[in-house]
Amino acid sequence: MKRIFSGVQPTGNLHLGxxxxxxRNFVRLQHQYDCIFCxxxxxxxxxxxxxxxLRSHTREVTAAYxxxxxxxxxxxxxxxxxxRAHAELAWIFNCVARIGWLNRMTQFKEKAGKHRExxxxxxxxxPNLMAADILAYKATHVPVGDDQRQHLELCRDIAQKFNxxxxxxxxxxxxxxxxxxxxxxxxLRDGSKKMSKSDPSDMSRINMTDGPDEIAKKLRKATTDPDLLPGPGxxxxxxxxxxxxRKTRPEAFNLLGIYAALADExxxxxxxxxxxxxxxDFKKALVDLAVAKVGPIGDEMKRLTADPGAVDAVLRDGAERARALSEPILRECQDIVGLLRP
Known part of the structure; x- marks a missing residue:
């Protein structure tokens, strides 16, 4: 059985990126795999x-799903x-992973910056907790972007060393x-910078909670350049x-890329x-497309987050099912390493 595990951090202000x-990829994968979304x-x-x-953002990500x-x-x-399997298995993996492996993780260096100590x-x-997230369910596949490839390699190293x-x-x-x-x-304001929740200007991003009017306003005011749009040559x-x-016209290619992604072209x-x-002409087409694709998601997110009890009920049910899957795997792992359990 092919099983996917993937997750999103609840750090607030989910956006189009x-x-x-x-x-969006999770939605597609659910029709092809046994999926666990955390x-x-x-x-x-x-x-x-x-x-x-943190509690509010956890509900927001759930509502986005x-x-x-x-x-x-x-x-x-x-x-x-x-x-509990996530934290308990992570400790075992802390003892399997090597310091040298973790020292090579570039994302830690980037996030810690000059104040590493x-x-x-x-x-x-x-990364050890990420490995535990995946292996607690014996997932077979993980969708990855460029920023997580190194962590997935570490997960493979941990599994191989444990075995x-x-x-x-x-x-x-x-x-x-x-x-x-x-x-x-x-x-949307500077095509050389990633869309980010931390940008002080809300006009720089399309939030997943934005409704049709907000999406249209932001795209109409998005930064462009004076030239006509290029061809495929x-x-x-x-x-x-x-x-x-891309660097020659970052704003133009950013908007064209957004259109391509939303249109699946x-x-x-x-x-x-x-x-x-x-x-x-292009922005009119982009606005119509984005409003049709993303606008209903924002409206539904607002409806869901207005009823936190219903969102919490989804999480409770999912957690019960996740525990049923992970507990036997955790127990067997504990037996393998020699932990004495009642």
Whole structure:
């Protein structure tokens, strides 16, 4: 049985980049795999979180899952902290993983920055918890973007070392699920910067909670340039957009990329459709498309978050099902390593 585990951190202000890069893919995968979709609230604690905000953001991610089309009856949807196997297996993996492996993790270096000595120990061992998230369910596949490839390699190393050390084939060797070229969603105000929840300008991003009017307003005011839109002749032989080309007109290619992602079209089709046109015509088409695709999600998220009890009920049901899957795996792992249990 092919099983997927994936999750999103509840750090607030989900935006179009989160939707196109992760959540939309989850919706598609639920029809092909046995899926476990988690709100990874323990991971969020690696950086300081206001307690009430963390609870609110956990419900927001859950609402985003549901509003985007994830079926909580067909899939397991829960928040990580409700299932003890994640933390308990993570400790075992802390003792399997090697310091040298963790020292090579570039994401820790990026997040800790110049103040590495003041970073939390949780941020340092974050990849071990990620491995526990996946292997607690013996997931076989994990959808990954560029920023998580290294962590998935570490998960494979941990599974292999555990199996080798204890002379078993207990944990599967996870396969990455590559979903094609990642959608690169940049700021609506500055096409050279990623769309981010931390940008002080709300006009720089489309939030998943934005309704049709807000989406239309932000896209109409999105930064552009004075030139007409290019044609497909600038694409590479494989149909991709070269990075050097993207840098020449970052705002234009950002909006064109958003259109391509929302329309499920490749670069060639979009550039052919709009070649030689001005931004007036293009933005009208982009607004109509984004409002149709994303607007209903924002409206549904608002409806769901207005009823936290209903969202919590989904998480409780999902956590019960997640515990039923993970508890036998955790118990057998504990037996393998020699932990004495009642």
């Amino acid at each position: 989160n939707y196109l890069g992760a959540i 709100v990874v609230d323990l991971h969020a604690l690696t950086l300081w979180q206001e307690p009430e905000e 549901l509003a985007a089309g994830i079926d909580p009856q067909k899939n397991v949807v829960f928040n990580q902290s409700q299932v 003041n970073a939390s120990a949780g941020l340092y061992v974050y 080798h050390d204890y002379k078993t084939e207990f944990f599967p060797i996870i396969e990455p699920l590559i979903l094609g070229a990642a959608t690169r969603v940049m700021s 600038l694409l590479a032989a494989d149909g991709s957009l070269p990075d050097e080309t 490749d670069w060639a089709a979009v550039l052919t459709e709009f070649e030689g046109k001005g931004f007036g």
